[in-house]
Amino acid sequence: MASERVPSVVVVGAGGVGVICALSLCTKGKSEVSLVVRSDYNHVEQKGYQIDSCDYGKLDSWRPHHIFKTAEDAASEGKFFDYIIVTTKNIPDGPVHSKVENIIKPMLLNNHSIDATRQSNILLIQNGIDIEKSILETFDQKEYNYTILSGIEIVGSTKIATGTIHQIGTEKIFVGAFQPDDSRAKEAAKQFVDIYLNEGQNAAEFDPRVRHSRWNKLIYNAAINTTTALIGLDVPRALQFGVDGKSTEFEIFRPAMKEIIKIAASEGIILDEASIDIFTNISRNLMFKPSMCVDREKGQLMELEVILGNPISIAKKNGVDTPILSNLYFLLVMLQGKLKEANGLIKFDEETCRIVN
Amino acid sequence: MASERVPSVVVVGAGGVGVICALSLCTKGKSEVSLVVRSDYNHVEQKGYQIDSCDYGKLDSWRPHHIFKTAEDAASEGKFFDYIIVTTKNIPDGPVHSKVENIIKPMLLNNHSIDATRQSNILLIQNGIDIEKSILETFDQKEYNYTILSGIEIVGSTKIATGTIHQIGTEKIFVGAFQPDDSRAKEAAKQFVDIYLNEGQNAAEFDPRVRHSRWNKLIYNAAINTTTALIGLDVPRALQFGVDGKSTEFEIFRPAMKEIIKIAASEGIILDEASIDIFTNISRNLMFKPSMCVDREKGQLMELEVILGNPISIAKKNGVDTPILSNLYFLLVMLQGKLKEANGLIKFDEETCRIVN
Numbered sequence: 001m002a003s004e005r006v007p008s009v010v011v012v013g014a015g016g017v018g019v020i021c022a023l024s025l026c027t028k029g030k031s032e033v034s035l036v037v038r039s040d041y042n043h044v045e046q047k048g049y050q051i052d053s054c055d056y057g058k059l060d061s062w063r064p065h066h067i068f069k070t071a072e073d074a075a076s077e078g079k080f081f082d083y084i085i086v087t088t089k090n091i092p093d094g095p096v097h098s099k100v101e102n103i104i105k106p107m108l109l110n111n112h113s114i115d116a117t118r119q120s121n122i123l124l125i126q127n128g129i130d131i132e133k134s135i136l137e138t139f140d141q142k143e144y145n146y147t148i149l150s151g152i153e154i155v156g157s158t159k160i161a162t163g164t165i166h167q168i169g170t171e172k173i174f175v176g177a178f179q180p181d182d183s184r185a186k187e188a189a190k191q192f193v194d195i196y197l198n199e200g201q202n203a204a205e206f207d208p209r210v211r212h213s214r215w216n217k218l219i220y221n222a223a224i225n226t227t228t229a230l231i232g233l234d235v236p237r238a239l240q241f242g243v244d245g246k247s248t249e250f251e252i253f254r255p256a257m258k259e260i261i262k263i264a265a266s267e268g269i270i271l272d273e274a275s276i277d278i279f280t281n282i283s284r285n286l287m288f289k290p291s292m293c294v295d296r297e298k299g300q301l302m303e304l305e306v307i308l309g310n311p312i313s314i315a316k317k318n319g320v321d322t323p324i325l326s327n328l329y330f331l332l333v334m335l336q337g338k339l340k341e342a343n344g345l346i347k348f349d350e351e352t353c354r355i356v357n
Numbered sequence: 358m359a360s361e362r363v364p365s366v367v368v369v370g371a372g373g374v375g376v377i378c379a380l381s382l383c384t385k386g387k388s389e390v391s392l393v394v395r396s397d398y399n400h401v402e403q404k405g406y407q408i409d410s411c412d413y414g415k416l417d418s419w420r421p422h423h424i425f426k427t428a429e430d431a432a433s434e435g436k437f438f439d440y441i442i443v444t445t446k447n448i449p450d451g452p453v454h455s456k457v458e459n460i461i462k463p464m465l466l467n468n469h470s471i472d473a474t475r476q477s478n479i480l481l482i483q484n485g486i487d488i489e490k491s492i493l494e495t496f497d498q499k500e501y502n503y504t505i506l507s508g509i510e511i512v513g514s515t516k517i518a519t520g521t522i523h524q525i526g527t528e529k530i531f532v533g534a535f536q537p538d539d540s541r542a543k544e545a546a547k548q549f550v551d552i553y554l555n556e557g558q559n560a561a562e563f564d565p566r567v568r569h570s571r572w573n574k575l576i577y578n579a580a581i582n583t584t585t586a587l588i589g590l591d592v593p594r595a596l597q598f599g600v601d602g603k604s605t606e607f608e609i610f611r612p613a614m615k616e617i618i619k620i621a622a623s624e625g626i627i628l629d630e631a632s633i634d635i636f637t638n639i640s641r642n643l644m645f646k647p648s649m650c651v652d653r654e655k656g657q658l659m660e661l662e663v664i665l666g667n668p669i670s671i672a673k674k675n676g677v678d679t680p681i682l683s684n685l686y687f688l689l690v691m692l693q694g695k696l697k698e699a700n701g702l703i704k705f706d707e708e709t710c711r712i713v714n
Contacts, residue, residue, distance in 0.1 A: 230587070231691045236710035241694025242687065245712070251687045285710045327684045330599065330608045334588045337598025353593035353642045355602070 007195060010034040010074050011064075012103055013087035016157035017125060019049060019165045021087055022064040023056060024202050030195040034066040034074055034081070041069040043163040053157075053167040055201045075106035080114045083121050083192060085151075089295070090126040090306045092134065093336065095345060100124065100131065101138040112144050120144065121188040123175065125151035127221060127291070128306025129214050129314070132178040147185035148178040149192065150210040152217055176207030215264040216271055220279040221290070221307045223256035226328045229292035229302055230335060235283040253280055256324040263311050266318035296335065301343065304329070304336050364552060367391040367431050368421075369460055370444035373514035374482060376406060376522045378444055379421040380413055381559050387552040391423040391431055391438070398426040400520040410514075410524040412558045432463035437471045440478050440549060442508070446652070447483040447663045449491065450693065452702060457481065457488065458495040469501050477501065478545040480532065482508035484578060484648070485663025486571050486671070489535040504542035505535040506549065507567040509574060533564030572621040573628055577636040578647070578664045580613035583685045586649035586659055587692060592640040610637055613681040620668050623675035653692065658700065661686070661693050 007030070011022045014037040022035045037044050048061035068074040074081075084107050090100055097103075104122055111120045124131055132148045139146065156169025175192050177185030190206050197204040207213050227248070228238050242248035257276045264271050292302040308329045315322045340346045347356040364387070368379045371394040379392045394401050405418035425431040431438075441464050447457055454460075461479055468477045481488055489505045496503065513526025532549050534542030547563050554561040564570050584605070585595050599605035614633045621628050649659040665686045672679045697703045704713040 227688070227691075230688060231695065233691060233695060236707075237694070237698075237705055238691055240705065240710065240712050241691045243690055247687045248691060251683065287707050287710065323680045324684060326608065327681060330604045331584070331587060331688070333600055334584075334590060334595055334598045334605060337594070338588065338590060341594075348594055348597065350593075350644050353597065353644065355597050 006030065006032055007082040007191070008032045008034070008079060009083040009085060009195075010036065010068075010071075010081040010107060011085045011087060012036040012071055012074075014038065014040060014044075015087065015159050016165060016167070017153055017155060018085075018087035019051070019159070020053065020055075020155055020157045020167055020171055021085060021125065021153075023051065023053070023059075023062070024171065024196055024198060024204075026064050027056060027198050027201065028195055031083075032066075033064040034068060034079070035064045036068045036071050036074055038069060040159075040163050041067065047163060050164045051167070053165070054169065055167060055171055055198075071103055072106045075110035078110075078114065080111050080118060081107055081120065082118075083123055083188075084108065084111075085123045085125060087125045087153075089301070089303050090124070090128055090131050091301045091303055092305050094301045099134065100126070101134045104135065105138075108139060108144055108146060116143075116145060118145070119184060119188070120146040121149055121185070121192070122146055123149040123151050123192065124178075125153045125173070126306070127217075127303050128310060129211075129218055130310040131306050147182055147188050149175055149185060149189050150178050150207065150214065151175050152207065152213055171202040173202070173204045174207035174213055175204065176210040176213070178210055180210070211267075212269050212271070215260065215267075215269050216275055218264075218307065218311060219257045219260050219271065219275045220282075221292075222260050222311055222325060223253050224279065225290035225292045226304075226308055226332060227252055227256070228290050229296045230328065230331055232293060232297060234287055234289045234293070236285065236287060239284055249280060252324060252328075256328065259315070259320070259322045259325045260311060263315045263318070263320050263322065266320050267314060296339065299339060299342055301339050301345075302332065302336055304332050308332065363387065363389055364439040364548070365389045365391070365436060366440040366442060366552075367393065367425075367428075367438040367464060368442045368444060369393040369428055369431075371395065371397060371401075372444065372516050373522060373524070374510055374512060375442075375444035376408070376516070377410065377412075377512055377514045377524055377528055378442060378482065378510075380408065380410070380416075380419070381528065381553055381555060381561075383421050384413060384555050384558065385552055388440075389423075390421040391425060391436070392421045393425050393428050393431055395426060397516075397520045398424065404520060407521045408524070410522070411526065412524060412528055412555070428460055429463045432467035435467075435471065437468050437475060438464050438477065439475075440480055440545075441465065441468075442480045442482060444482045444510075446658070446660055447481070447485055447488050448658045448660055449662050450697075451658050456491065457483070458491045461492065462495075465496060465501055465503060468503075473500075473502060475502070476541060476545070477503040478506055478542070478549070479503055480506040480508050480549065481535075482510045482530070483663070484574075484660050485667060486568075486575055487667040488663050504539055504545050506532055506542060506546050507535050507564065507571065508532050509564065509570055528559040530559070530561045531564035531570055532561065533567040533570070535567055537567070568624075569626050569628070572617065572624075572626050573632055575621075575664065575668060576614045576617050576628065576632045577639075578649075579617050579668055579682060580610050581636065582647035582649045583661075583665055583689060584609055584613070585647050586653045587685065587688055589650060589654060591644055591646045591650070593642065593644060596641055606637060609681060609685075613685065616672070616677070616679045616682045617668060620672045620675070620677050620679065623677045624671060653696065656696060656699055658696050658702075659689070659693055661689050665689065
C-alpha cells in the first residue's frame with residue numbers, strides 16, 4: 001500500500017463486535033471506515049448509533065464514515081477496500097449467502113476490478129478453526145491478490161436493541177496472519193494494529209502465532225461453549241448441576257479440553273495444559289452464557305462446524321480419539337437441525353419422516 | 358391368599374397407565390379395585406372418567422370401586438390391599454414423597470397392622486432397572502411379609518385432560534417376580550395375570566425372567582429415550598437430523614445399545630443383539646416422542662436415574678466401559694438440574710453461583 005494513502009476499511013456485520021470494531025477504527029482516525037449494517041440500516045441512517053461503551057463512553061447518533069445496507073452496496077461504490085473485515089457468525093452449514101466466502105465475494109471482486117495490483121486484506125474476526133480454508137478454496141490467492149488475517153476478539157459488547165450497543169468489557173484484539181509464511185499478511189496485520197489501537201482505551205496486539213492462539217481459544221469453546229449450548233445453561237449452573245457438583249467439570253469439560261490439546265498436538269501445536277484450569281475457573285463464579293448457548297436460546301444457528309466439526313475432522317485425519325467431543329458433536333448436530341427447521345432452512349415431512357429437499 | 362376371598366387391589370397413579378390398569382381389573386371383575394387419583398380427585402368423584410379406549414370402547418362417568426385422594430387416605434380405610442400397584446413415574450432424585458418406597462409405605466404399614474400373616478404384593482408398573490432395591494432396603498421383607506412384582510406395560514394411553522383418558526394402543530402387560538427365587542411372588546404374578554387378562558381386549562402374560570425383560574427394554578430406553586430427551590426431538594427427526602442422516606443411529610443409538618448389552622452380560626443376562634435393529638427401526642418412520650422427551654418438554658423431571666443412572670452404576674461396579682451412556686448421563690444430569698430448578702426443587706443463587714440448600 002502506498003504510504004500517503006489512508007487505508008480504507010469495510011466492516012461486515014454490525015452486531016456488538018462489528019460496531020465496536022468500526023468505532024475503534026474511527027476513534028483512531030487513521031482509516032476511512034465503512035460499515036455494512038443490514039437489518040438496522042434505516043434506523044442507523046436516520047438516527048445513528050446509541051453506544052454505551054466502557055472504552056469510549058456514551059455516544060449518541062454515532063456513525064462511521066459510511067454505512068451500507070449490503071456488502072453488494074458497499075462493493076458498488078467504486079471504492080477499493082484495503083481491509084475487508086468480517087464480524088458475522090461463521091456458520092458454513094447455514095444459508096448460502098451467509099457463508100464467509102460469499103460475504104467477502106462482492107468486495108473482493110470489486111477490489112480486483114478496480115486495481116488487480118493492489119493488495120486486499122481479509123480480516124476474519126470470528127470463532128473457530130480452519131475458517132480461512134473456504135476462502136482459499138474459492139478465490140485464487142495470486143489472481144485476487146489478497147491476504148487473510150485472523151482476529152481474536154475479546155469484548156463484552158452486545159447489541160441490546162436496534163442501533164443500540166452496550167459494551168461492558170474492554171476490547172482486546174489479537175491480529176495475525178492465517179498463513180504463517182505470508183510476510184505481506186504479517187505486515188498488513190501489524191499495520192492494522194497501528195490503525196486500530198487506541199492507547200488507554202482498547203488493546204490491540206500483533207499475534208505472531210495465529211493457529212496456536214485459535215487452538216488455545218478452542219480449548220474453551222469446544223468444551224464449554226458446546227456443552228452449555230446443548231443444555232441451555234450458563235457456565236456456573238452447568239458446573240453445579242453435575243453429580244456432586246463435579247461431573248460436568250471432570251467428566252465433560254476437562255476431558256473434552258484434553259482432547260482439543262491432543263488434536264492440536266497432532267498438528268504440531270503444543271498448547272499449555274494450564275489453560276484447562278484457567279478456562280474451567282474463568283466463569284465458575286461468574287454468571288456467563290457462552291455464545292453458542294446464547295444463539296441456541298435466541299433460536300439462531302450455532303457456530304458448530306467451525307468450533308467443533310472442523311477440529312473433529314482434523315482429529316479423524318490424524319487418528320486422534322475424541323470420544324467426548326465427538327459425542328457432543330453428534331448431539332449438537334441434531335440440535336442444529338432443530339434450529340434449522342425452526343428457521344425454515346430445512347423442512348421435515350412428518351408423513352414420510354424424511355427431510356424434504 | 359385364601360381362595361374364597363376376592364383380591365383387593367389399589368392402584369397409585371391415575372395417569373394414562375394407571376386408569377387403564379384399574380379399568381382392566383374392573384372389566385375382569387375378579388378383584389376389588391381402588392384408585393388413588395390425587396390431582397383429578399374432585400372431578401372424578403363428581404363426574405367419573407371419560408375414557409376413549411381401543412380396548413374397552415367409549416366410557417362415560419366411569420369409576421373403579423373406590424377412589425382416594427391420597428395413598429394415606431387409601432391406607433386409613435382399614436382395608437387390606439393384596440396388590441399395591443404403583444404406576445407413577447419412578448424418580449428417586451425427585452421430591453421425597455414421590456419416591457416409590459414412600460408411595461407404598463402407608464399401605465404396606467396398614468396391611469402389616471391389619472394382618473401381619475397375610476401377604477402383600479407390590480407391583481411396580483414402572484420403567485428402569487433396580488427399581489425394587491429401595492423398597493427392599495427400606496422394609497424388611499419378612500417382617501412386612503411382601504413380594505415385589507415387576508410390570509412391563511406397553512400401552513398407548515394418555516390423560517389428555519382432567520379425568521379424560523385416550524387409549525390408542527392395545528394394552529400388553531408382562532408381570533413377574535423381581536426376585537427370581539421368590540416362589541410366592543411368582544404365584545402372585547400368575548394370579549395377577551388371572552385377575553387382569555381380558556381375552557380379546559387386552560393382553561397379560563406371566564414373565565418368567567423379569568430382569569432379562571427389563572434389560573431388554575432398557576436397550577431402547579437408555580439409548581433412544583435419553584438422546585431424544587436431551588435434544589427435545591421425536592425419534593424420526595433425531596435420526597434424520599444426524600450427519601448424512603446417519604450419525605445419530607451409528608454414533609449414538611447403536612453404540613449406546615451395545616453398551617447396555619455389555620452391562621447386562623456382566624450381570625449374567627444375555628440379550629439378543631437383534632433388539633438393536635428392532636429398536637432402531639421401531640419408530641424410524643413413525644412420529645413418536647419417548648417418555649423422557651415428553652417429560653422434559655412438559656417441564657417435568659425425567660426418569661433419568663432408573664433408566665440411565667442405575668445401569669451405569671452396575672457398569673462401574675462390574676468394570677464395563679460405557680463412554681456413550683456415561684456422556685449422555687452427565688449431560689442429562691444437568692438437564693435434570695435445570696428441570697429441578699424450574700420446579701422449585703433446588704434453588705440456585707446467582708450471587709454465589711452455588712445451589713442453596
